Amino acid sequence: MKSLCVFCGSSVGARPIFADAARSLGHELAARSTRLVYGGGNVGLMGVVADAVMQAGGCAIGVIPEALVGRELAHRGLTELRVVRSMHERKALMADLADGFVAMPGGFGTLDELCEIVTWAQLGLHRKACGLLNVDGFFDCFLAQTERAVRDKFIRPEHSALLQVDTSPGALLDRMESYRPVELPKWIDRSQT
Numbered sequence: 483m484k485s486l487c488v489f490c491g492s493s494v495g496a497r498p499i500f501a502d503a504a505r506s507l508g509h510e511l512a513a514r515s516t517r518l519v520y521g522g523g524n525v526g527l528m529g530v531v532a533d534a535v536m537q538a539g540g541c542a543i544g545v546i547p548e549a550l551v552g553r554e555l556a557h558r559g560l561t562e563l564r565v566v567r568s569m570h571e572r573k574a575l576m577a578d579l580a581d582g583f584v585a586m587p588g589g590f591g592t593l594d595e596l597c598e599i600v601t602w603a604q605l606g607l608h609r610k611a612c613g614l615l616n617v618d619g620f621f622d623c624f625l626a627q628t629e630r631a632v633r634d635k636f637i638r639p640e641h642s643a644l645l646q647v648d649t650s651p652g653a654l655l656d657r658m659e660s661y662r663p664v665e666l667p668k669w670i671d672r673s674q675t
Contacts, residue, residue, distance in 0.1 A: 487580035491588030508534025522546030
């Protein structure tokens with residue numbers, strides 16, 4: 483993967499383990515010469531992962547809506563900061579710039595981004611690897627809900643397999659780099675979204 487989009491919180495969370503994982507992921511991306519694509523903020527886990535990439539000599543591209551530039555304190559020390567008009571435009575541009583996606587701990591926005599990008603894979607709109615960095619069991623309940631949805635026939639098993647999961651940044655990136663998507667029928671074209 484030449485570039486990886488990271489979805490994560492605009493807060494650092496309640497425990498240092500979350501920021502430690504973001505730092506570790508940032509260093510791992512820089513060591514692999516994998517460009518970071520993310521939401522463009524300098525706060526929370528977003529800022530931690532971007533700072534780690536930049537401090538390790540990597541490349542980071544932030545994508546942030548105009549309305550959040552001031553509120554989210556847009557990161558001014560990136561390789562590139564792209565300012566867009568809306569949250570929808572932000573998500574679409576991040577998806578276009580990335581070869582894969584990882585979600586770290588975060589709130590509703592992170593879950594929204596993760597679920598949307600996995601849904602796009604399910605619909606055949608992209609064939610890029612999607613990963614969950616399950617820091618300290620943060621996503622255990624989400625994964626249990628996904629398993630429940632598979633058992634109750636709301637998610638097909640092959641669709642739940644679209645999500646790669648690990649607790650270590652390096653192991654997750656290894657898994658994602660060796661990921662080969664299952665051939666799924668394309669339900670709609672991106673222009674129809």
